[in-house]
Amino acid sequence: GNSVTQMEGPVTLSEEAFLTINCTYTATGYPSLFWYVQYPGEGLQLLLKATKADDKGSNKGFEATYRKETTSFHLEKGSVQVSDSAVYFCALTTYSSASKIIFGSGTRLSIRP
């Protein structure tokens, strides 16, 4: 079946450090891939997405590239800020899993000033 695996947290970094959160997926067909972010006490919101191989999604300084050959969609940011502290979820949808967004287990990110 379809699934998403992302690196376990928590991840703690200093402000201005480089961030990578790994995400790999298993899917039949051609999935669309997403990163969602959940700030404390809030619901999830879409951070970025990519709908086909080699697409790069980007938003707020975050980037992720859809790599079909390695079935990965790693999230990166060159210089993190305290305000980036949140839980990050990798997710996918496919035509065969219509009406269901499949989420990874989430990675908690904490940024020290």
Add this chain to the structure above:
Amino acid sequence: DTAVSQTPKYLVTQMGNDKSIKCEQNLGHDTMYWYKQDSKKFLKIMFSYNNKELIINETVPNRFSPKSPDKAHLNLHINSLELGDSAVYFCASSLAEGAAEAFFGQGTRLTVV
């Protein structure tokens, strides 16, 4: 102006009680969801509706009964609450089944004592 709103935000109740959580979206979306987030932040889909029709019921106990009076509303009723039902419940909506970005409500933190 809130896109997806759910009420109440917090719900504390005793075991055995029956409670409801309401969800409304003003985005004109056809598809709505209920997700359960446990204490480790893991997100699990419970139900998906498309145009008031049930699409997904992910092996949720039949104490949980969703009701969609129209496509802008998807309420969740829970009978005979158990301690294990304590979690954060998120309502979400998307434009179409599966492929599109989902918009989440702020969550309802349910505590069963």
